[in-house]
Amino acid sequence: MRRNKFGAFLIATQMAVTLAFLANALTLVEQRIAWSDRPSGMEERDIFVMHTEMVEHFSDLAARQATDIEALRALPGVADAFTTNMYPLEGGGWIETVNLTPDQKSPTAFGAHYMGDEHALHTMGLKLIAGRNFSADEVANRTDSDEPQASGFIVTKTLAAKLFPNGDALGKPIFVENVKPVPIIGIVDRLQGPMTIATGLYSTFAENSVLTPDRLISEHNVYMVRALPGQRDAVMKSAEAKLLAIDDNRILNSISMEQVRADAYRGAHGLIVLLSAICTALLVVTAFGIIGLTSYWVAQRRQQIGIRRALGATRQAIVRYFQTENFMIAAAGAAAGIAFAIALNLWMVRSFEMVRMDNTRAIGGAIVILLLGQFAVLWPALRAASIPPALATRGG
């Protein structure tokens, strides 16, 4: 090996760099898969969202909205429907600070602010784990600049625990968007906020949501509709037809939650596929590099191998010789690679909003690299082992 210092150094460095990038890419891929697999808390399969925008200005917006919603609820195949201000995975929406005292300098928590009536929990399929749902008489109409009038909030389990770590959130007053304390009347198991970005401030409170008993009255209404199981697509069509029959002077767009989810995580999935492809290519290229250089060494040592064979070395011994050599190089590369992987990760965490790597990933990567080396060296080593002893005596 000493004669091939530079070649060995190249292979070891290659393995180290491959390992460092592999471990970090794996970390990122894992994180993004976990991120995009998080449940929203809703019965997404049966739910679709309808955006309806008015073309003209009307003064009876609330009545028009009520007509729409009643018609939707009466439609065959519809389990329930309500007017909301936003929906999970939408990508942007209403975010509020949630406080325990009025005029707080730094907020106790951030939370997504959903609006809905007494049908909201049923439509979304949320699981109420404590307290109660809104009652019909609690729900008020409001425009986006009206003062909120809520008398009770429903919050998610995560937000409740963040606000009241002792687990006694139910009935406690909190401050959301105004100076008036409003008690928590119900806690739901889970409801994701509308933000989908995997890094930064918004990713730190993805499960914090507050549901307020409001019907948002606007020229742009968002209706959430839950179909009976298996009927979503058919119901989506009939719901559109129904709304247009009520008033076709509107711009109507419907989208299933399934599609919303696909759109929301397109970027994340793209990154996963691209990173996986690059990692695979990295491994293949490294493997070919090992094959290439080892083949060269085999060619260079034909005579030496022939002599060893002539002196009684078995084929296995020759294969083992190259395997041992590769293992030593790979071990050095892996050791350097683990250090490099950790250093790279620390640097990326600082400058790229990268996630912290679990160090076992680096060790896992090291094992992959060692195995890859052994696998790649096998073919040239077998070729070396097939060099007939007679060759050595005949000379190059």
Added chain:
Amino acid sequence: MAGFESSVNSARVGNAGRVGAAVPSSMFTYYFRLGLRSLRRNMVLTGLMIAAIAVGIGACMTALTVFRAMSGDPIPQKSAQLFAPQLDNWGPDQHNSGSPDRLEPQLSYTDVLGLMKAHAAKRQTGMYATRQALRPANPAQKPSKVFVRAAFTDFFPMFDAPFKYGGPWSASDDEARAAVVVITHDMNDKLFGGANSVGKSIRLDNEPYTVSGVLDDWRLLPRFYDLAIRPFGDGDAIFMPFTRAIDKHMGNVGSTDCKSDAEPGWDGRLRSDCVWLQFWVELSTEADARRYRAFLNNYAAEQQNLGRFHWPPHTQLRDVRQWLHYRHVVPSEVRILILVSFGFLLVCLMNAMGLMLAKIMGRAGDIGVRRALGASRRAIFAQCLIETGVVGLAGGLFGLLLTALGLWAARSLLTKEFVALAHLDWTDTGIAVLLAVGATVLAGLYPTWRAAHVQPAWQLKAQ
């Protein structure tokens, strides 16, 4: 892999023998032919090398092209003269952790009005995006909602917006809250079939608006003046006076951030401390920028004196490039991809370097013969260098193909935002080929150096 045998056959000796006689001017072509010949001799090894460089270049260029498209200067001729002023109208401890510099990227209506009135810059415009119903003249066509940008007349000369027909509305239109619009080229095609529509009327939000100008093809990528609205996607289709939009209570579709609750209604929003407007100024010289900085501080100090701000002035003035950097226009995903791709290229090059070493040293005997026949070290060095250059060139060309493939994959895998205009242009092609050749030759330096130091006597003896 028959190519690894380092025996010398007579044909090659004959080849090498011609070196001494070669005319210096044709040296390059000769080496080039020698290089090609040597590459052909070791097809597998050469193929591996070219493949390694090609995939490395392909991955790198894909990421780099996306990055260049996203981080390019959208308005190079003026990016150093356009500035986004910021000032703290909330107070030092009211900003959340998303704004560690205790400044918000947008301004309140009160401040935009104050800064517009002061007229301290050469040109200035407050603005926001709204969405309005557009009703086609043909009643059979369905109405649609379009992005409308509410701005002042300075907007157009400031951002170098090119006009195909007509021009911007006048400053007096701004004051009169006139019902005038500037429409984009695409919108003009859609509404008027591309004809000169200046003076014609469109129905927006159920009211007639007179077209004062039609923009020519205009691409600002990213649309730096308002990054909240799809900076890389389709954007504003219609422009109207800011004063008119405010007058008509046209709601904001960008982001609105409020420190405390606004009073109800439109007027409450206008009086509130909510930040929801973009504000840009044009300052021609550094001295102007310095003066404007001082003016901003004075403005904030004045607000403090008036009792509106209870904190010392905290302001900032960033030009376009600084602004894009500050707002993290290039998503961290793209930067991570760049980093990983360059790591990949590094591995590929080390790979090619190892293979090249193997290849060149495999020909040590050949080189020894040539040296013995009188070829100088420099000649050997030049020959090997050109050979690696040929490998690099081939790798670069294949890499370009892979880049095109990679971009196609990226476009179909990532969101539109990611790869808005990522396409290969001549600059990218040049970068790819130069990068490939340069990096390969660099990687080939050591093997080449080794080749040049082959001891002819020793090699010949070994034969």
